Amino acid sequence: MSQPTPAPTAKPHSPAAPSGAPTAADLLAFVRRTAADRELVDSLPLDPEGRTWVRLEGPGGSEAWLIGWPPGTGTGWHDHAESLGAFATARGTLTENALAVRLPASGWKTLELADGLDRSRRLGEGGSRAFGTHHVHEVLNESPDTHAVSVHAYYPPLPLIRRFSRTGAVLRLEEVERPEDWQ
Template structure:
């Protein structure tokens, strides 16, 4: 397994070229959620690699990593007050772990349909939240909808993320109370 960076990016950097995707998941099962979680925890413990990520006080930065067994992996820097907004991972399973600082995850404990809707009213009791301090992580399945935030006032956070199959798309949502609205679908290259 190589932990060597593949490429580095910032929200202020130029667009990069995405490596070609591996064979479809049906032809190769790829790493399990547990294997992805083990990988992100190992990488999060690599303090030399974590320290190599350039941090930007104004926007998130990221470094593409070689993930296990054909997965996509990222080291991500989070300035105080930044977050992802509500999103899913286009049917990929994944895991992430905090390497430095503290991240907060808000997630929905409900399977959200991927097609045929624009607005959903969420049932009571579907909200889940957790704080992830250094070394803590979580794995998730292909229907996971969440947002990740650095809610601290003055500390950068750094995390490691891995997905299999590599992200085919991401759906972005807005949320007002119990109402979840699909806002856009992003393809690779639009978030890199």
Template sequence: MPSTPVATAPTLTDLLSFARASAADPDVLAALPFDPNRRTWVRLDGPGGSEAWVIGWPPGSETGWHDHGGSSGAFVTASGELSELSLVMPLPSSGWRRLELEEGVDRRRTLPAGEGRAFGPHHVHQVVNPSAVTHAVSVHVYYPPLPSQRRYVRDGGVLTLVQVEGPEQW
């Protein structure tokens, strides 16, 4: 009996390459509905069983602090510019509700069109369109597909878990 090939999970490089190629594909971007006042998104099938999203960002829109439920991911700005605020330390995936952060754990990245990044399963961040006038578009990809997102409130050096959302809430 022939063996069934085992699917290999996509690497961070695979996820980032897919996000970069999709962000440069006019046909992929054309599927995104435009709304000047709220974020919009459309789902794509990513490599190796991952899920991907094309997201539209009106001026000033942002995600709030969140993680990806233990999934790794990558994103690339297709147009406009995004800022990412993140923590340079991996956070535990469970077992806490409030965490005091040490000074120096914050990182800020500016991601103009064509720029992106990949991240591991314990990444906490906030993504913002800092422009007051320009709409931005980006492509995000996650593996495994997002099981949940934890949402946080940040007050200075304190990060507090406020909500866990499942896919049915997106």
């Protein structure tokens, strides 16, 4: 079976960060380097039923994860609040569906999205991307039979994740998770 061609990478957006804090470019370099570490990637236990993950030491105090994706799994729509982020596919292919809009930080439960905001990209092995704060997306392993593995990094460490449901153009805030919910 041939390996998928890596998708082009996005240019990282680096808003002003505190002195010494990692930028989106730093996070992107870290996830690319880590995804290329075959020994680390191969050490992740894979579960056919659900995602698996191991916390990593990210650059400059960032939060980082190595994640295994069984066939047909995904994150659902979510954002990472005030954190910059980057991820790279180390094995398999992931699809990222994203919204090209900055959502209000608070004060809403349901939004109707305008036409033309949807973006989609496939990130094959070696594919990567960085994103800025308030980036709304979902990540999926659409393969019917192949696990995917990826590396993710966020700075500052995730203060929360907002989870959304989506029906057509309607985006609804469903849940706010805090670090204690996933660590």
